Amino acid sequence: xxxxxRARERKARWSWARLGxxxxxxxxxxxxxxxxxxxxxxxxxxxxxxxxxxPSRRVLGPxxxxxxxxxxxxxAARYPQLRPRPHGATRGEVCSNQRARLCxxxxxxxxxxxxxxxxxxxxxxxxxxxxRTLYERxxxxxxxxxxxxxxxxxxxARRIVAAQDGERDWRARLCLAFATFAEEVANDxxxxxxxxxxxxxxxxxxxxxxxxxxxxxxxxxSSSFDQAPGDLAVGPIVVKGIVAGVARVARVRxxxxxxxxxxxxAGELSEWMLSYRSSAxxxxxxxxxxxxxxxxxxxxxxxxxxxxxxxxxxxRILRATxxxxxxxGYGQLSVERIxxxxxxxxxxxxxxxxxxxxxxxxxxxxxxxxxxxxxxxAGFAGEDWPGGVYRAVVALMxxxxxxxxxxxxxxxxxxxxxxxxxxxxxxxxxSCAAGLxxxxxxxxxxxxxxxxxxxxxxxxxVHHHVACGRARQLxxxxxxxxxxxxxxxxxxxxxxxxxxxxxARLFAVSRGGGGGGGGQVSSPMVGHTTR
Numbered sequence: 001x002x003x004x005x006r007a008r009e010r011k012a013r014w015s016w017a018r019l020g021x022x023x024x025x026x027x028x029x030x031x032x033x034x035x036x037x038x039x040x041x042x043x044x045x046x047x048x049x050x051x052x053x054x055p056s057r058r059v060l061g062p063x064x065x066x067x068x069x070x071x072x073x074x075x076a077a078r079y080p081q082l083r084p085r086p087h088g089a090t091r092g093e094v095c096s097n098q099r100a101r102l103c104x105x106x107x108x109x110x111x112x113x114x115x116x117x118x119x120x121x122x123x124x125x126x127x128x129x130x131x132r133t134l135y136e137r138x139x140x141x142x143x144x145x146x147x148x149x150x151x152x153x154x155x156x157a158r159r160i161v162a163a164q165d166g167e168r169d170w171r172a173r174l175c176l177a178f179a180t181f182a183e184e185v186a187n188d189x190x191x192x193x194x195x196x197x198x199x200x201x202x203x204x205x206x207x208x209x210x211x212x213x214x215x216x217x218x219x220x221x222s223s224s225f226d227q228a229p230g231d232l233a234v235g236p237i238v239v240k241g242i243v244a245g246v247a248r249v250a251r252v253r254x255x256x257x258x259x260x261x262x263x264x265x266a267g268e269l270s271e272w273m274l275s276y277r278s279s280a281x282x283x284x285x286x287x288x289x290x291x292x293x294x295x296x297x298x299x300x301x302x303x304x305x306x307x308x309x310x311x312x313x314x315x316r317i318l319r320a321t322x323x324x325x326x327x328x329g330y331g332q333l334s335v336e337r338i339x340x341x342x343x344x345x346x347x348x349x350x351x352x353x354x355x356x357x358x359x360x361x362x363x364x365x366x367x368x369x370x371x372x373x374x375x376x377x378a379g380f381a382g383e384d385w386p387g388g389v390y391r392a393v394v395a396l397m398x399x400x401x402x403x404x405x406x407x408x409x410x411x412x413x414x415x416x417x418x419x420x421x422x423x424x425x426x427x428x429x430x431s432c433a434a435g436l437x438x439x440x441x442x443x444x445x446x447x448x449x450x451x452x453x454x455x456x457x458x459x460x461x462v463h464h465h466v467a468c469g470r471a472r473q474l475x476x477x478x479x480x481x482x483x484x485x486x487x488x489x490x491x492x493x494x495x496x497x498x499x500x501x502x503x504a505r506l507f508a509v510s511r512g513g514g515g516g517g518g519g520q521v522s523s524p525m526v527g528h529t530t531r
Contacts, residue, residue, distance in 0.1 A: 111190035152191035182262035244460020245453035278492030326408035330416035386498025
């Protein structure tokens with residue numbers, strides 16, 4: 001048993017639960033400010049400002065360019081046109097030129113207005129082509145977006161491979177890959193924004209392209225690690241996290257207009273990545289795969305559907321909204337369907353919310369806040385800080401695996417909201433990072449960049465498993481996910497030892513070694529259901 005004084009000291013340090021409650025409080029106070037305009041941003045106070053309308057509905061014709069307004073250059077000046085003529089450009093060359101101009105215009109237009117607010121009319125005007133030409137070259141707006149995505153990714157991949165060409169040292173190859181990626185983002189922030197930010201709101205096909213791009217980058221990272229001497233392989237889950245963490249660092253700076261910072265961060269990011277190459281990681285392979293460790297006795301098990309209280313109209317609306325989105329998708333959500341599911345009137349709905357977007361954002365904030373609060377309470381029960389982090393990860397992965405509604409709204413449908421959903425996602429990750437930093441011992445206080453990348457790594461791994469229908473595997477990955485969080489902070493050896501020690505304590509409790517008045521603690525896989 002911990003002494004009372006020690007318990008008070010640890011409670012003062014561990015702050016995840018408080019952070020989880022603060023996320024809930026944001027949702028309950030409905031602090032969304034509605035502003036005119038066509039984008040969303042995160043204020044210094046942590047409030048998402050939602051701009052519901054596009055700032056300008058004008059069609060962009062010649063002489064009204066986005067990036068060259070000062071010079072008055074129109075599309076013909078920015079995107080030189082080819083016309084078939086005798087002994088000149090062939091029809092095939094003209095078609096390729098038109099596709100390239102449309103892709104370039106798409107990149108520019110999306111950077112200015114976002115994918116959702118960009119129109120076919122604007123795209124054609126900016127590229128200097130007719131709508132007929134657009135539909136001859138592409139099936140529509142989304143296919144043009146996907147072609148622009150592939151163009152940006154292919155160019156970046158070629159430059160990364162070229163930068164590594166001829167370099168034999170595996171560390172140098174990895175560092176060159178990261179440095180080249182950072183330079184690409186800094187030199188072409190519009191293209192990077194399309195790939196790393198806007199693709200989230202461009203539909204399932206764009207998300208599938210993002211998965212393929214991640215797999216390509218994971219292959220580059222893995223091949224460099226494989227060339228290292230010795231038998232210190234970095235597992236595919238950790239490699240997936242590395243790519244997701246670097247992407248998150250770049251995404252945050254793109255969203256804040258700070259992409260120019262990335263090249264000078266490449267060195268620290270490389271060190272963060274290299275910290276995962278250790279023989280200690282192999283010891284985690286001994287963790288049981290068939291079940292997750294039991295919840296600690298100090299943390300009450302969550303009800304099978306711990307979502308939202310049923311007591312009032314607001315809670316009933318939020319519950320119905322979350323369940324409708326999980327079952328039918330955000331695109332099918334309407335006030336009519338929400339009130340039909342609750343038996344209330346539209347008048348009551350609009351007395352509480354401005355519309356379906358604000359209602360869904362609030363429901364998502366509450367569900368996410370509850371999950372973080374659960375993780376915080378679990379973390380407080382750890383024997384030490386690494387053990388607390390492991391317990392928090394166990395609790396969070398168990399919650400995600402058991403709750404199909406939370407899975408769907410937090411890791412899939414959130415992107416259907418566009419920028420407002422992406423900002424909320426980033427704010428939740430920032431809350432996790434803040435909890436880690438505030439609870440960490442002073443002797444191993446992590447840098448903000450390390451936490452930004454590490455939390456992004458875990459979030460990316462979880463998103464991948466949910467999106468691929470493998471969320472129920474997450475509890476079995478808790479050890480590796482805690483390793484991703486802890487290793488850059490305390491080192492691989494200390495991280496693995498802390499995880500194994502806490503894992504043994506959890507299983508000692510589940511096997512009957514910790515009886516008492518709290519009742520029997522069962523495995524979280526018992527009663528595991530999906531609604």
